[in-house]
Amino acid sequence: MTYEERLQHVSVLGAAGKMGSGILLLTAVEMADLSLKPGNKGKTFVLNAIDVSDEALAGVMRYLRAQILKIAEKKVHAIRQIYADRHDLVDNDEIIAQYIFDVMNVVRPTTRLEAAYDSNMVFEAIKEDSALKIKIFSQINQNNPKQPWFFTNTSSIPITVLDEGAGLGGRIIGFHFYNPPAVQKLVEVIRSNQTLKEVDEFALAYAKNLRKIVVPAHDIAGFIGNGHFMRDILYAVEVVHIFMDKGMSISEAIYATNRISQEALVRPMGIFQLIDYVGVDVCSFIMFVMNPFTRDEEIHSKLLDKLLEQGIKGGQYSDGSQKDGVMKYEKGRIVAVYDPLKSEYVPVSQMQAAVEAKLGAMPAAPAWKAVVGNKAKDEILKPYFTQLKSADTLGAEITRNYAKKSREIGKHLVASGVAYNDADVNTVLLTGFFHAYGPINEYLD
Ligand SMILES: NC(=O)c1ccc[n+]([C@@H]2O[C@H](COP(=O)([O-])OP(=O)(O)OC[C@H]3O[C@@H](n4cnc5c(N)ncnc54)[C@H](O)[C@@H]3O)[C@@H](O)[C@H]2O)c1
Secondary structure (H helix, E strand, C coil), rough: HHHHHHHCCCEEECCHHHHHHHHHHHHHHHHHHHHHCHHHHHCCCCEEEEEECHHHHHHHHHHHHHHHHHHHHHCCCCCHHHCCCCCCCHHHHHHHHHHHHHHHEEEEEEEEEHHHHHHHHECCCCCCCHHHHHHHHHHHHHHCCCCCCCECCCCCCCCCHHHHHHHCCEEEEEEEECCCCCCCEEEEEECCCCHHHHHHHHHHHHHHCCEEEEEEEEECCCHHHHHHHHHHHHHHHHHHHHHCCCCHHHHHHHHHHHHHHHHHHHCCCHHHHHHHHHHHHHHHHHHHHHHHHHHCCCCHHHHHHHHHHHCCCCCCCCCEECCCEEEEEECCCEEEEEECCCEEEEEEHHHHHHHHHHHHHCCCCCCHHHHHCCCHHHHHHHHHHHHHCCCCCHHHHHHHHHHHHHHHHHHHHHHHCCCCHHHHHHHHHHHHCCCCCCCCCCCCC
């Protein structure tokens, strides 16, 4: 079966979810572009958008239409070429409307899993539950005579567990998009211990057509992205305790750790803001899934447990704005920090001066925005880290230790066989987490 034939009948499971809707959009556009190629006229391309509620699917169809309009506006010149023989389409508006129609025309929203019984391949983005994923894969596999391929978006479950659990004989691969899939360039690709070569080759061709950056990871729970992120969280919690030992309250310590991990480490977000962005519950759950597979270390945070017990979850509203979580946000700014010992938010204005006094003088860190994507970033970062090396304050010491820990985590991912090499770890943090520099570096040597 060729690449095009494989993409003639596809299903996306969890199509109304955060990841599924993005995967649906990208795949719908790729399939429609194939269907509009001159040699493919008359061939049918079917993309089932499968989820559990009609209401959610109606929402995702509205989302698709709005996103396709944006895509069409951006590539209107290329689309004009596609419709070169359509003399009835003259204005850009007409061409864009036709393109939206042709992409939407590929998509079939349905709540019936049975629709996937005819598909050549299935993208899966349902919740992170290995028993549920295995049950659904087995059901489709047993009822689909086409020996379908499964592309799972799992963040943390080993692909071999899903492959063996559902008896797929290697017709599965981890194709781990980052959130949101339509925007994020990175995809981690993970093979099970028996993923078929042709599945792997298709994955790379599909990623290339979607203009994604592929980083392969070995099949070890959490892979590279969450492998680093979850351990980074656990270290941040250690830092909170260090600050508390130095006399800070827990909310001050969380605030200080968040600032160190953002400003002083020149990252786009502090670690607790990132936890809120992803969701305290999602982070905790990823740890729960990873923990049984990690030897000699405990991937579990009592602080996250405590926050969840008190209903502190974070996450985002449907318009993408940040919900309150570990921290409270007003127009995107952090205005208060949750104190799980007192069960209340403490305004930042009440703690700022005390935290700054405890951290002590810090070398002026470059703004993340000035560094990220800057070709001459070494010239900015090297002098900054050199200053940081000799700074003799609590804040500088913790920043150095944090940077070293991040490097140690990265090195551990390579040594334990999760990542193939240092460069892959750095690529994941640079592209998937928008860090300005990779964790495996020599700035503090
Ligand atoms: N959110 C992220 O940042 C992120 C990033 C990378 C990977 N992932 C992974 O992607 C997957 C989905 O995560 P999400 O954040 O999009 O979750 P989500 O909760 O936003 O979406 C899951 C969707 O699956 C649907 N669903 C549940 N059971 C179903 C079933 N039996 N059949 C069909 N649809 C079903 C739900 O209704 C929901 O729409 C998970 O495996 C997660 O680990 C998430």
